[in-house]
Amino acid sequence: EAAVTQSPRSKVAVTGGKVTLSCHQTNNHDYMYWYRQDTGHGLRLIHYSYVADSTEKGDIPDGYKASRPSQENFSLILELASLSQTAVYFCASRFRDTQYFGPGTRLLVL
Amino acid sequence: AQSVTQPDARVTVSEGASLQLRCKYSYFGTPYLFWYVQYPRQGLQLLLKYYPGDPVVQGVNGFEAEFSKSNSSFHLRKASVHWSDWAVYFCAVSGQGGSAKLIFGEGTKLTVSS
Numbered sequence: 001e002a003a004v005t006q007s008p009r010s011k012v013a014v015t016g017g018k019v020t021l022s023c024h025q026t027n028n029h030d031y032m033y034w035y036r037q038d039t040g041h042g043l044r045l046i047h048y049s050y051v052a053d054s055t056e057k058g059d060i061p062d063g064y065k066a067s068r069p070s071q072e073n074f075s076l077i078l079e080l081a082s083l084s085q086t087a088v089y090f091c092a093s094r095f096r097d098t099q100y101f102g103p104g105t106r107l108l109v110l
Numbered sequence: 111a112q113s114v115t116q117p118d119a120r121v122t123v124s125e126g127a128s129l130q131l132r133c134k135y136s137y138f139g140t141p142y143l144f145w146y147v148q149y150p151r152q153g154l155q156l157l158l159k160y161y162p163g164d165p166v167v168q169g170v171n172g173f174e175a176e177f178s179k180s181n182s183s184f185h186l187r188k189a190s191v192h193w194s195d196w197a198v199y200f201c202a203v204s205g206q207g208g209s210a211k212l213i214f215g216e217g218t219k220l221t222v223s224s
């Protein structure tokens with residue numbers, strides 16, 4: 001089974017500050033994804049990547065950047081964090097048609 | 111538009127009773143359908159997945175789901191609910207291959223009463 005880890009598991013950030021969320025997978029999957037989950041809602045796709053050094057926009061990319069420096073690592077970057085970006089962020093990797101999720105990062109922007 | 115609807119935001123079931131969680135999808139083309147479970151403060155775990163073929167699919171922990179093309183549905187069932195099933199359940203749909211994206215419903219929170 002895929003192993004996807006995320007760091008940090010939780011973070012408190014200040015409005016206007018820079019936040020970097022990291023994701024690491026150990027199964028050499030090509031595709032990786034970043035989602036956000038808001039309380040009481042499903043997951044929405046922010047960015048994804050299918051190969052190192054390349055990223056693609058998802059459904060809600062505004063205010064976020066992504067970086068895929070290697071097959072194993074995929075980062076989500078909030079250059080200027082805002083209150084509206086308070087949420088839980090999930091990373092996933094994909095093998096064939098199934099996505100495997102990390103444990104999530106709980107981000108609170110104050 | 112491609113979408114997933116889970117009409118029941120919350121469901122309460124007595125331990126030992128049967129369960130059905132509803133999922134309706136809208137998708138152009140051949141859908142691949144998934145049920146994920148999210149336990150408190152954890153990530154999503156795959157319960158089961160449907161690929162074109164047998165409409166009834168078996169998953170982990172006694173869960174099963176039935177695909178219906180005519181009703182655009184993929185309902186999740188369990189014959190006897192256990193307290194450990196207390197969680198949020200997400201239905202999702204995607205297409206095949208390449209850049210196919212996973213589209214989630216808003217989830218159904220299952221509470222198990224004793």
